[in-house]
Amino acid sequence: MPTTVTAAVNETVGAPFTFQDVTLEDPRPNELLVRITSTGLCHTDLAVLGGDMPAPFPAILGHEGAGVVEQVGSGVTGFSVGDRVGLSFASCGHCENCLAGREAYCDNFMPLNFGGAREDGSTTFTRTNQETGKAETVHGSFFGQSSFATYALVEARNAVKVPEGIDPDLVGPLGCGIQTGAGAVLNTLNVGSGDSIVVSGTGAVGLSAIMAAAATGATTIIAVDIIESRLEEAKRLGATHTLNSKDVDVVASVLELTGGRGTDFAVDTTGVAPVVEQVIAATSFGGTIGLLGVAKPTATIGLAAMSGKRVLNLIEGDAVPQNFIPKLIDLYKAGRFPFDTLVTTYPFTDIDRAIEDTKTGAAVKAILTMN
Numbered sequence: 374m375p376t377t378v379t380a381a382v383n384e385t386v387g388a389p390f391t392f393q394d395v396t397l398e399d400p401r402p403n404e405l406l407v408r409i410t411s412t413g414l415c416h417t418d419l420a421v422l423g424g425d426m427p428a429p430f431p432a433i434l435g436h437e438g439a440g441v442v443e444q445v446g447s448g449v450t451g452f453s454v455g456d457r458v459g460l461s462f463a464s465c466g467h468c469e470n471c472l473a474g475r476e477a478y479c480d481n482f483m484p485l486n487f488g489g490a491r492e493d494g495s496t497t498f499t500r501t502n503q504e505t506g507k508a509e510t511v512h513g514s515f516f517g518q519s520s521f522a523t524y525a526l527v528e529a530r531n532a533v534k535v536p537e538g539i540d541p542d543l544v545g546p547l548g549c550g551i552q553t554g555a556g557a558v559l560n561t562l563n564v565g566s567g568d569s570i571v572v573s574g575t576g577a578v579g580l581s582a583i584m585a586a587a588a589t590g591a592t593t594i595i596a597v598d599i600i601e602s603r604l605e606e607a608k609r610l611g612a613t614h615t616l617n618s619k620d621v622d623v624v625a626s627v628l629e630l631t632g633g634r635g636t637d638f639a640v641d642t643t644g645v646a647p648v649v650e651q652v653i654a655a656t657s658f659g660g661t662i663g664l665l666g667v668a669k670p671t672a673t674i675g676l677a678a679m680s681g682k683r684v685l686n687l688i689e690g691d692a693v694p695q696n697f698i699p700k701l702i703d704l705y706k707a708g709r710f711p712f713d714t715l716v717t718t719y720p721f722t723d724i725d726r727a728i729e730d731t732k733t734g735a736a737v738k739a740i741l742t743m744n
Contacts, residue, residue: 375399376406380433380498380522381724382511384422390521390724395433395500395511397524402448404526405590411718412520413437414727414739415547416576418644420667421487421515429489432512432729433498436462436486438520438527439535449529457535459544460527461694462486463517475689477689484607486516497526498566498734521724522741533698538706543713546577546738549689551579551712554581554642555701556690557663558589562638566590571627572612573652574642576731577738578665580610580641588610597623597652600734610711618651627655635660644668645658653678663687716741 381390400406418434420426437722438460464471468480489512490496498513513519517531535541558564568591572579575598586594595614596607604615616626634655641649644666656662661683704710717736719727721743730736
């Protein structure tokens with residue numbers, strides 16, 4: 374029977390979160406009903422709420438969920454009631470890119486993750502209109518989950534079992550932000566021992582890129598930000614040099630640190646056009662730049678700056694979550710990827726405080742807990 378859910382609902386772009394009781398339908402044959410125990414707060418949630426990325430409203434956002442399987446669809450194999458799972462982005466599984474193992478570039482990525490509905494257009498959440506008494510749609514399926522709620526329906530291909538030896542409530546952020554930063558370094562750029570890299574923006578995504586670069590044996594890892602406490606965190610997690618862009622010329626400083634050559638690789642997590650241009654200029658001729666930030670729709674960068682360099686706009690760290698998340702967990706358990714030190718936890722009802730702390734830099738990776 375349908376499940377009554379408490380969810381943080383946004384009525385429209387820019388609207389506040391309001392906690393409401395909504396109804397979640399039963400799982401279909403390919404779906405799991407997951408009781409959400411925690412969920413990460415990601416910049417993409419805020420970008421959608423701010424209108425920088427399109428999505429239908431009213432909506433239930435949230436896309437770094439972790440929880441417990443409560444029901445298993447009749448066609449699902451490999452999962453059982455009681456399994457602890459982390460949730461990641463949605464992909465269709467049948468397009469050319471999915472079949473080639475490139476789920477992050479699923480042909481249906483945008484509608485599946487931002488369209489507010491399943492692939493067939495059906496929705497999962499309803500609520501009762503207080504004036505008319507009739508049922509009305511609340512858009513869910515955000516990144517195939519909508520985890521700003523106490524329960525979520527997810528396709529089994531979105532879920533990853535949590536192995537023993539790790540707190541299950543840490544796993545949610547591995548499904549998007551941390552996976553994105555680490556995957557850019559490990560999967561796409563293939564940063565290796567002795568390489569150099571500059572990372573602009575030291576939030577959760579940038580710090581994950583820095584930890585991954587340190588794990589590969591990169592010998593020059595340069596962190597760039599304007600928040601001094603974040604730069605200190607970057608140094609603790611593996612950055613060999615830090616640059617506060619309010620105080621120094623970033624390009625000149627990077628060139629000085631690399632003997633005038635520039636870095637082999639760069640990662641930008643800000644999406645801010647002038648910052649992107651800086652890291653491109655700080656990268657060596659023949660170098661590769663990975664862009665991970667959510668840019669404003671009007672943001673532009675000049676083509677001339679890219680001459681002789683590869684600039685890649687990356688999605689989800691080129692990850693196949695069912696393969697990559699366990700690898701990150703293995704690195705964590707080996708002490709080489711201490712992402713747990715980024716985490717600050719908040720009760721689900723303190724979502725507004727978590728957002729404010731994230732914006733000010735007081736929190737690097739906020740996790741909302743449902744208990």
